[in-house]
Amino acid sequence: MNKKRIIVVxxxxxxxxxxxxxxxxxxxASVSSTGEPDFKVSLEAWLNDLDQxxxxxxxxxxxxxKSVQFDASVADVVGDSSITLMLTPGKEDxxxxxxxxxxxxxxxxxxxxxxxxxxxxxxxxxxLEIPSTSNEDPGMELLNEFGSKQLKMSRCALLKHSKNxxxxxxxxxxxxxxxxxxxx
Amino acid sequence: xxxxxxxxxxxxxxxxSAYAQVYKTGTGNIKFISKTAIEEFSANNDQVxxxxxxxxxxxxxxxxxxAFQFKxxxxxxxxxxxxxxxxxxxxxxYSGKIEDVAAAQSASANFTxxxxxxxxxxxxxxxxxxxxxxTIPGKIIVADGVIxxxxxxxxxxxxxxxxxxxxxxxxxxxxxxxxxxxxxxLSKGK
Numbered sequence: 001m002n003k004k005r006i007i008v009v010x011x012x013x014x015x016x017x018x019x020x021x022x023x024x025x026x027x028x029a030s031v032s033s034t035g036e037p038d039f040k041v042s043l044e045a046w047l048n049d050l051d052q053x054x055x056x057x058x059x060x061x062x063x064x065x066k067s068v069q070f071d072a073s074v075a076d077v078v079g080d081s082s083i084t085l086m087l088t089p090g091k092e093d094x095x096x097x098x099x100x101x102x103x104x105x106x107x108x109x110x111x112x113x114x115x116x117x118x119x120x121x122x123x124x125x126x127x128l129e130i131p132s133t134s135n136e137d138p139g140m141e142l143l144n145e146f147g148s149k150q151l152k153m154s155r156c157a158l159l160k161h162s163k164n165x166x167x168x169x170x171x172x173x174x175x176x177x178x179x180x181x182x183x184x
Numbered sequence: 185x186x187x188x189x190x191x192x193x194x195x196x197x198x199x200x201s202a203y204a205q206v207y208k209t210g211t212g213n214i215k216f217i218s219k220t221a222i223e224e225f226s227a228n229n230d231q232v233x234x235x236x237x238x239x240x241x242x243x244x245x246x247x248x249x250x251a252f253q254f255k256x257x258x259x260x261x262x263x264x265x266x267x268x269x270x271x272x273x274x275x276x277x278y279s280g281k282i283e284d285v286a287a288a289q290s291a292s293a294n295f296t297x298x299x300x301x302x303x304x305x306x307x308x309x310x311x312x313x314x315x316x317x318x319t320i321p322g323k324i325i326v327a328d329g330v331i332x333x334x335x336x337x338x339x340x341x342x343x344x345x346x347x348x349x350x351x352x353x354x355x356x357x358x359x360x361x362x363x364x365x366x367x368x369x370l371s372k373g374k
Contacts, residue, residue, distance in 0.1 A: 029257040064271045065250055065264060082230040084211045099210050101231055103253060126231060126248035127274035139244035139279025139307060142206060142235035150210060152231050154251040 044090025280307020
């Protein structure tokens with residue numbers, strides 16, 4: 001191999017390295033969870049497991065920053081810039097509140113979702129908030145005003161959305177929308 | 185006489201219930217900015233849990249650190265895995281009380297009247313597994329039943345054991361500017 005060829009090969013390797021570096025540096029962060037999920041769960045069963053596990057903070061760590069896909073019913077829609085769906089935990093007396101946050105850029109996809117609708121979503125888990133056991137810290141006690149546990153998820157993607165059937169029967173303008181709308 | 189007693193009881197009950205109120209949200213906002221001479225970047229998080237009691241003047245925040253959204257995927261990954269180690273420390277919390285209680289209470293009648301109230305809170309901030317006593321100046325904005333907590337503050341990464349590698353010190357600031365905006369609604373109870 002002559003000297004010229006060696007220089008060309010080294011230059012090519014350096015160029016590929018620089019281009020890869022620039023690509024990785026400027027690659028935008030994903031705003032929604034896509035692809036095959038790390039976990040596919042039944043929300044009710046999952047929440048039951050988390051609730052019964054007294055050391056849930058530790059066992060939950062396996063879900064942190066992992067994608068989870070599940071079906072749920074929407075309890076409320078909140079937020080201004082981004083949208084958060086508060087999900088029905090399955091059973092009425094469940095002490096876990098479930099928050100699924102959609103990035104502001106996903107607004108168009110979730111704007112039709114209202115309380116009572118059924119959804120299939122895929123989110124990234126941020127953590128399970130457990131109430132403080134300290135009774136000397138008034139601030140932490142305040143946070144116990146929430147459900148006893150809060151499951152926080154973000155970067156959610158709406159995979160399937162079904163309008164609340166009860167609403168459809170009373171709303172003429174929704175009569176044509178009896179079939180599920182598959183987003184992805 | 186009977187009417188006066190009944191009215192008195194009703195008034196006492198109303199005042200008592202106002203004092204027992206807790207305002208909260210699970211979807212508050214926090215942003216941070218890192219500025220150095222060669223690079224500036226920010227991240228946004230709409231998953232802040234926050235609560236405020238006008239009765240006790242206690243304020244609390246809980247931030248799921250993993251929910252910070254960056255523009256760059258690489259920065260987000262480094263933030264989560266190398267700097268904040270979110271798998272080990274998924275939440276950052278602040279628990280404090282309004283310092284100038286008397287002034288705040290007399291000015292606001294326990295934050296029941298519409299207005300903007302400058303307050304200073306003192307409390308414990310826990311981040312990356314490190315606890316620190318800090319003071320945060322902020323505003324409590326009362327508008328038609330919604331209480332919004334806003335604050336701006338700076339933290340030093342080095343104070344919380346967050347190690348910035350030498351190679352990144354020119355692009356990642358040790359001094360991080362944080363702004364908080366949490367509109368709170370009256371709690372419906374557990």
